[in-house]
Amino acid sequence: MSQFNTGFLEVICGPMFCGKTEELIRRVRRAIIAKKQVLVFKHQLDTRYVKRNLMSHSKISHRSKVVKSAKDILKKITPRTQVVAIDEAMLFGTELITVVEKLVNQGKRVIVSGLSSTFDAQPFEPIPSLMAVADRVDKLSAVCNNCGKEAIFHKKLTNNHIDALAITAKHVGEKDIYEARCRQCFNLD
Numbered sequence: 160m161s162q163f164n165t166g167f168l169e170v171i172c173g174p175m176f177c178g179k180t181e182e183l184i185r186r187v188r189r190a191i192i193a194k195k196q197v198l199v200f201k202h203q204l205d206t207r208y209v210k211r212n213l214m215s216h217s218k219i220s221h222r223s224k225v226v227k228s229a230k231d232i233l234k235k236i237t238p239r240t241q242v243v244a245i246d247e248a249m250l251f252g253t254e255l256i257t258v259v260e261k262l263v264n265q266g267k268r269v270i271v272s273g274l275s276s277t278f279d280a281q282p283f284e285p286i287p288s289l290m291a292v293a294d295r296v297d298k299l300s301a302v303c304n305n306c307g308k309e310a311i312f313h314k315k316l317t318n319n320h321i322d323a324l325a326i327t328a329k330h331v332g333e334k335d336i337y338e339a340r341c342r343q344c345f346n347l348d
């Protein structure tokens with residue numbers, strides 16, 4: 160890789176059920192068709208991994224790696240790697256910000272997907288910080304479960320008091336716990 164290669168950061172974000180992972184996979188597929196060296200990373204907390212991996216194209220699953228932390232991503236990158244895709248960014252926490260900056264500075268194209276806000280509609284790092292320094296940001300919306308309009312938030316339906324920033328696999332999206340809501344319907348019930 161030439162030291163003059165310029166990196167590029169793309170952020171795909173939005174609430175649960177907005178199709179972030181599908182968009183990430185679409186871009187990965189296109190990079191593979193373009194014969195780029197692609198690596199896809201998922202956090203081990205993403206319990207949908209096995210199911211998703213089976214559903215997605217085999218060429219993508221060959222390039223998918225499960226890691227425990229953002230730093231582990233750096234260990235798996237080689238000088239040949241051109242495109243790095245990272246799904247469910249919020250599971251990696253703020254440590255992902257410096258890791259992504261390093262990769263972009265190495266000239267990689269980095270595609271990061273994740274929740275932009277928590278279930279109580281607050282900014283959910285690391286996505287807000289990555290959006291600020293990205294070359295391209297796509298903020299997707301879901302469909303409001305209540306009225307069918309564009310949903311920019313997701314809401315927790317159960318009443319148990321859990322920390323919105325506490326990272327569990329539940330943050331990845333379960334339809335019996337969370338619903339997509341528009342700004343108006345977010346404040347109902």
Ligand SMILES: [Zn+2]
Nearest residue numbers: 303306341344
């Ligand atoms: Zn609504």
